[in-house]
Amino acid sequence: MTEREICKRLREAGIEDPSREAALLLAHFCGRTSPDFEGIDYEDKRLQKAVDARCQHTPLQYLFGEWPFFRQGYLVSKDCLIPRSDTEILVEEAIKVLPESAYFADLCTGSGCIAVSTLAERVDTSCVALEKFPKTLDLAKKNAARNQVEERFFPLCADLLTKEGVEKLAKKAPFDAILSNPPYIRSSVIPTLSDEVQAEPHAALDGGEDGLVFYRAILSLRNLLRPGGRMLLEIGYDQAEAVTSMAKEAGFSEIRVIKDYGGCDRVVSLALSQT
Numbered sequence: 712m713t714e715r716e717i718c719k720r721l722r723e724a725g726i727e728d729p730s731r732e733a734a735l736l737l738a739h740f741c742g743r744t745s746p747d748f749e750g751i752d753y754e755d756k757r758l759q760k761a762v763d764a765r766c767q768h769t770p771l772q773y774l775f776g777e778w779p780f781f782r783q784g785y786l787v788s789k790d791c792l793i794p795r796s797d798t799e800i801l802v803e804e805a806i807k808v809l810p811e812s813a814y815f816a817d818l819c820t821g822s823g824c825i826a827v828s829t830l831a832e833r834v835d836t837s838c839v840a841l842e843k844f845p846k847t848l849d850l851a852k853k854n855a856a857r858n859q860v861e862e863r864f865f866p867l868c869a870d871l872l873t874k875e876g877v878e879k880l881a882k883k884a885p886f887d888a889i890l891s892n893p894p895y896i897r898s899s900v901i902p903t904l905s906d907e908v909q910a911e912p913h914a915a916l917d918g919g920e921d922g923l924v925f926y927r928a929i930l931s932l933r934n935l936l937r938p939g940g941r942m943l944l945e946i947g948y949d950q951a952e953a954v955t956s957m958a959k960e961a962g963f964s965e966i967r968v969i970k971d972y973g974g975c976d977r978v979v980s981l982a983l984s985q986t
């Protein structure tokens with residue numbers, strides 16, 4: 712298969728930027744580092760399989776099996792949400808505001824990207840990383856090991872939406888902070904998303920009828936925080952008002968909304984008073 716043929720197949724399948732993706736596929740599977748002008752025919756079977764899968768709109772990240780996030784590299788699979796650059800805003804804030812030697816929880820950890828990148832940058836901290844699905848949590852553990860933070864990364868398999876799950880987490884409390892990028896898309900919106908996003912686990916996307924189910928559950932955990940404890944929650948671009956008003960009701964005294972680099976509301980930063 713030549714680069715031109717790959718490009719043509721991707722274009723016909725409706726892939727948005729076929730030349731860029733053809734170049735990325737060739738670089739990943741055939742180690743090609745500069746464009747070829749001789750129409751080389753690449754025979755690699757893995758490349759052929761990947762092009763077929765990409766034409767079915769499997770995300771490129773799943774085909775590569777790894778993806779960068781913040782300053783670290785992550786294994787990714789169909790068992791986890793692909794780490795998004797928007798989520799780096801939450802990590803940047805965590806690195807800044809976590810107190811010295813902070814012990815924090817990362818709820819809905821997925822690939823572990825929030826927990827692992829924070830631990831990698833703040834070597835004085837440690838973290839309980841909670842995830843409902845064992846296979847996903849296994850991936851997070853591998854990512855902790857891959858980025859040399861496994862000694863400060865404590866995985867916890869638990870369902871945040873059940874009493875038993877919350878009790879498991881409560882046994883690990885109190886925390887200096889709770890971080891989370893929970894599922895926050897309204898259930899009815901999911902079928903309208905791109906094929907690529909729909910190839911990600913629905914459990915990683917679905918925030919219930921109003922998209923806010925997980926925020927209610929997480930904000931109700933404020934008693935697991937130490938006095939002065941913090942929560943940093945990623946939100947959808949249109950959820951700041953709803954989440955900040957729920958946070959006020961939950962008794963947080965400091966409430967801030969942080970925008971992403973695209974100018975959209977992205978993280979709600981909350982703190983309890985010191986007393």
Ligand SMILES: C[S@@+](CC[C@H](N)C(=O)[O-])C[C@H]1O[C@@H](n2cnc3c(N)ncnc32)[C@H](O)[C@@H]1O
Binds near residue numbers: 872
């Ligand atoms: C939006 S993804 C975030 C993953 C990762 N933290 C990130 O930022 O890329 C949400 C994660 O929550 C997990 N999850 C879904 N329902 C859950 C539940 N009831 N309890 C705990 N985790 C859950 C999903 O499996 C998924 O890994």
